[in-house]
Amino acid sequence: MAKTELNTKQKTEIDDRSSLKGTLASVFFLGIFIIVTWVSVYYLFVDRF
Amino acid sequence: MVTSTAAKVKVDPRDAKLSMAHFFVAFSALALGGLMGLLQTLVRSGKWELPWGIDYYQILTVHGVLMGLVLTTFFIMGFQYAAVSRTTGGHSNAARRTGWIGFWVMLVGTLMAATMVLLKEASVLYTFYAPLKAHWIFYLGLTFVIVGSWIDGAAQIMTYARWRRNNPGKPSPLLSFMAVINTVMWIIATLGVAATVLFQLLPWSLGLVPTVNVLVSRTLFWYFGHPLVYFWLLPAYMCWYAIIPKIIGGKIFSDSLARLSFILFLLFSIPVGFHHQLTEPGIDPAWKFFQVILTFMVVIPSLMTAFSLFATFERYGRSKGARGLFGWFKVLPWGDARFIVPFIGMAAFIPAGAGGIINASNQMDQVVHNTIWITGHFHLTAATSVVLTFFGISYWLVPHLTGRKLTKAMNKLAIIQGWVWFIGMAFMSGAMHFQGLLGGPRRSAFSTYGGSEQAAEWIPYQIAQAVGGTILFLGIILVLIIFVNLAFFAPKGEEEFPVAEAENLEEKAPMVFENWKLWLGIAAALILFAYTIPFIDIIQNAPPGSKGFQTWSKW
Amino acid sequence: MHMHKLERIWLIFGTSCLVIFLTVIGVSAFYLGNKPPSCLTTVNPETVGQEKPFNEPGLHKVDGKDWEYELVFVASTFSYSPAQVEVPLGAKVKVIATTKDVIHGFEVAGTNINMMLEPGYISEYTTTFNKAGEYLIVCNEYCGAGHHLMYSKIEVVK
Numbered sequence: 001m002a003k004t005e006l007n008t009k010q011k012t013e014i015d016d017r018s019s020l021k022g023t024l025a026s027v028f029f030l031g032i033f034i035i036v037t038w039v040s041v042y043y044l045f046v047d048r049f
Numbered sequence: 050m051v052t053s054t055a056a057k058v059k060v061d062p063r064d065a066k067l068s069m070a071h072f073f074v075a076f077s078a079l080a081l082g083g084l085m086g087l088l089q090t091l092v093r094s095g096k097w098e099l100p101w102g103i104d105y106y107q108i109l110t111v112h113g114v115l116m117g118l119v120l121t122t123f124f125i126m127g128f129q130y131a132a133v134s135r136t137t138g139g140h141s142n143a144a145r146r147t148g149w150i151g152f153w154v155m156l157v158g159t160l161m162a163a164t165m166v167l168l169k170e171a172s173v174l175y176t177f178y179a180p181l182k183a184h185w186i187f188y189l190g191l192t193f194v195i196v197g198s199w200i201d202g203a204a205q206i207m208t209y210a211r212w213r214r215n216n217p218g219k220p221s222p223l224l225s226f227m228a229v230i231n232t233v234m235w236i237i238a239t240l241g242v243a244a245t246v247l248f249q250l251l252p253w254s255l256g257l258v259p260t261v262n263v264l265v266s267r268t269l270f271w272y273f274g275h276p277l278v279y280f281w282l283l284p285a286y287m288c289w290y291a292i293i294p295k296i297i298g299g300k301i302f303s304d305s306l307a308r309l310s311f312i313l314f315l316l317f318s319i320p321v322g323f324h325h326q327l328t329e330p331g332i333d334p335a336w337k338f339f340q341v342i343l344t345f346m347v348v349i350p351s352l353m354t355a356f357s358l359f360a361t362f363e364r365y366g367r368s369k370g371a372r373g374l375f376g377w378f379k380v381l382p383w384g385d386a387r388f389i390v391p392f393i394g395m396a397a398f399i400p401a402g403a404g405g406i407i408n409a410s411n412q413m414d415q416v417v418h419n420t421i422w423i424t425g426h427f428h429l430t431a432a433t434s435v436v437l438t439f440f441g442i443s444y445w446l447v448p449h450l451t452g453r454k455l456t457k458a459m460n461k462l463a464i465i466q467g468w469v470w471f472i473g474m475a476f477m478s479g480a481m482h483f484q485g486l487l488g489g490p491r492r493s494a495f496s497t498y499g500g501s502e503q504a505a506e507w508i509p510y511q512i513a514q515a516v517g518g519t520i521l522f523l524g525i526i527l528v529l530i531i532f533v534n535l536a537f538f539a540p541k542g543e544e545e546f547p548v549a550e551a552e553n554l555e556e557k558a559p560m561v562f563e564n565w566k567l568w569l570g571i572a573a574a575l576i577l578f579a580y581t582i583p584f585i586d587i588i589q590n591a592p593p594g595s596k597g598f599q600t601w602s603k604w
Numbered sequence: 605m606h607m608h609k610l611e612r613i614w615l616i617f618g619t620s621c622l623v624i625f626l627t628v629i630g631v632s633a634f635y636l637g638n639k640p641p642s643c644l645t646t647v648n649p650e651t652v653g654q655e656k657p658f659n660e661p662g663l664h665k666v667d668g669k670d671w672e673y674e675l676v677f678v679a680s681t682f683s684y685s686p687a688q689v690e691v692p693l694g695a696k697v698k699v700i701a702t703t704k705d706v707i708h709g710f711e712v713a714g715t716n717i718n719m720m721l722e723p724g725y726i727s728e729y730t731t732t733f734n735k736a737g738e739y740l741i742v743c744n745e746y747c748g749a750g751h752h753l754m755y756s757k758i759e760v761v762k
Contacts, residue, residue: 031617
């Protein structure tokens with residue numbers, strides 16, 4: 001039981017070191033920012049005559 | 050072994066001298082141009098007027114020419130010249146002589162144009178605005194600036210070509226490759242502005258021809274005007290891709306993808322000028338939309354860049370033991386001005402890029418075209434992302450070139466400078482964006498527009514811009530203090546010119562990236578495809594030409 | 605050349621967004637008729653003041669066209685003619701404008717009417733004035749010393 005625990009811990013450590021999940025989260029934040037601003041101005045365009 | 054010698058590699062002192070010459074001109078332009086910017090925001094707040102008959106549009110011209118052409122072109126040429134020298138082992142005597150000739154030609158041209166602006170013979174802003182007709186010396190001066198930049202850029206290309214000859218089959222050093230891409234893009238782009246100046250504006254201002262074709266002139270100008278902004282941006286990207294990783298102690302995420310993104314910039318920065326002319330008559334809407342599509346293509350290399358930078362930071366943070374989704378963010382070297390000043394620039398590129406996509410979105414341009422939103426936009430791109438990165442570069446490059454050290458005190462002052470800029474720009478650019486959405490025009494002195502209610506709503510934003518402009522001017526004073534210190538007074542020593550290595554050294558960049566015939570061929574094909582038919586249309590269906598006007602105030 | 609899996613996901617997402625943006629504006633422009641002002645008609649800027657319709661600036665009712673009114677403006681340094689005009693609420697109007705001298709802007713603040721006026725060209729934009737109120741027309745393209753003093757007004761009235 002104790003041994004398996006140790007193994008999983010080691011595995012996450014290796015994963016963690018090369019992981020780019022923070023990068024993916026960051027760029028998606030950026031993407032959502034772009035979408036929100038674009039849609040807002042598009043709404044202005046549609047709303048105005 | 051390799052890294053430790055690489056860390057000590059210095060730019061040849063003879064090359065350093067030429068780079069520094071560029072920087073003296075660039076930072077002088079910053080000082081004067083920055084003062085003009087401050088005065089503009091004060092005038093437009095409505096609380097203050099210019100003394101001694103100085104005209105708002107005159108200082109607007111000075112600000113635009115100095116910041117948009119002189120500061121940028123001189124800094125970029127100086128930086129790229131040093132980067133090529135550092136990564137190829139130095140320029141030859143011939144290349145160095147070429148560089149000096151280019152420098153002097155640019156400087157003479159700058160002084161000619163500046164004199165005419167000061168004499169109020171050329172209050173036409175740096176975007177020309179034919180049929181406003183400036184003094185021919187102004188146009189000739191700008192021709193010299195452009196031709197000088199070609200000669201200056203030729204020095205970099207000569208040294209790159211020599212390196213390639215001496216190292217057959219090897220991909221060139223990343224920084225040199227990027228510098229040459231940017232120089233080549235600049236040369237292709239300036240052909241447009243050179244054409245309108247040499248074949249239209251100069252003969253017309255000399256009285257050799259009576260009229261000018263306005264739309265042809267504008268189209269040639271904007272053929273140049275958009276790649277111009279990428280010419281400013283790419284040196285910042287050079288720093289972000291190839292220098293920042295070294296500063297933080299990390300690696301370049303991918304050397305090949307960095308090169309690929311630069312090639313995409315070379316291809317897609319140029320055939321997109323119509324997105325500056327979206328609300329203009331005389332251009333077919335289908336061709337406008339075609340160039341809008343190409344403009345969107347140029348977003349893709351920036352998306353790649355964003356990923357690469359975050360990945361470099363995350364890989365570095367995790368190598369230091371950072372955990373969780375964003376733990377890597379905390380371990381970045383926040384106390385190092387060489388990192389944080391450009392980093393603020395990178396962060397500014399997020400709203401800047403988002404705004405850029407809006408501007409380019411065809412009919413959506415009607416919401417923002419020629420409003421002060423646009424001014425807010427390029428004060429994020431050029432005046433934050435680009436110049437903060439330039440400042441960040443100069444904080445190590447200037448002492449490297451002058452054989453001095455960036456001291457702890459100066460490092461601290463530089464960090465303060467970065468944050469001052471951030472705060473000032475948040476006020477100024479933020480207020481410009483919102484005022485623009487309400488319809489406030491750009492390039493305009495203070496006006497109540499006959500007591501209009503709408504114009505009254507704009508005034509609080511204009512006051513916020515004056516507050517931001519004042520804070521930014523303090524930021525410029527700090528930059529100048531640091532620059533002068535690093536150039537003349539900082540203690541002698543060795544400051545590193547950081548050049549990063551790729552994460553995966555086994556992965557060689559494909560040699561096809563250095564196949565200039567291929568990339569120049571594709572670039573030319575795209576330009577011809579995007580411009581030939583609409584340009585012929587514009588010429589064939591031209592109205593009678595315009596005679597010249599001088600509607601600005603004179604001494 | 606190797607591209608990380610997550611980068612590929614990001615680029616596919618980003619490029620898809622761009623394609624969606626382009627589709628939205630493309631359909632809006634070419635199918636719904638919201639193209640940016642791109643009139644191809646040319647005139648002689650020096651005599652345009654004597655030619656129709658620019659010899660009579662202002663609002664005119666028209667028959668047998670897709671729009672009910674034509675609103676004609678002539679710009680010159682540093683004013684617009686007419687200096688003020690009333691438009692009935694809900695009217696479908698074709699705004700037709702040109703310049704007699706240098707480049708001017710023609711922006712009705714707070715609306716999508718925003719176009720460049722260039723010597724020798726006519727600029728047009730058709731829209732329905734569906735919100736009442738007073739709208740400021742500003743010159744948003746630098747034209748000289750009095751650029752910021754160049755304006756006109758549209759009143760959209762019930």
